[in-house]
Amino acid sequence: MPKDNTQAKMVFDYMIDFGSITPMDAANDLGIMCLAERVRDLRNMGINVKSTQESRKNRYGKTARYARYTLT
Secondary structure, three states: OOOOHHHHHHHHHHHHHHHOOOOHHHHHHOOOOOHHHHHHHHHHHOOOEEEEEEEEEOOOOEEEEEEEEEOO
8 A cells, every 4th residue: 555645645546436547637637747657656566557558539630549557
């Protein structure tokens, strides 16, 4: 379990509450700009976090790829 008042704890709690998190969720809802680093911190604490790649079209019609993280 992450320590209180850390970004890793915020990410952990978000995944508990909402089931998953993306970089946009982290930026918009938590103010965390580097989600991958916080996920790495969680993994280093022994917490199993699964990542899946997703994609969608951006406003210019180009494919944008991003990760969705979930607890396992």
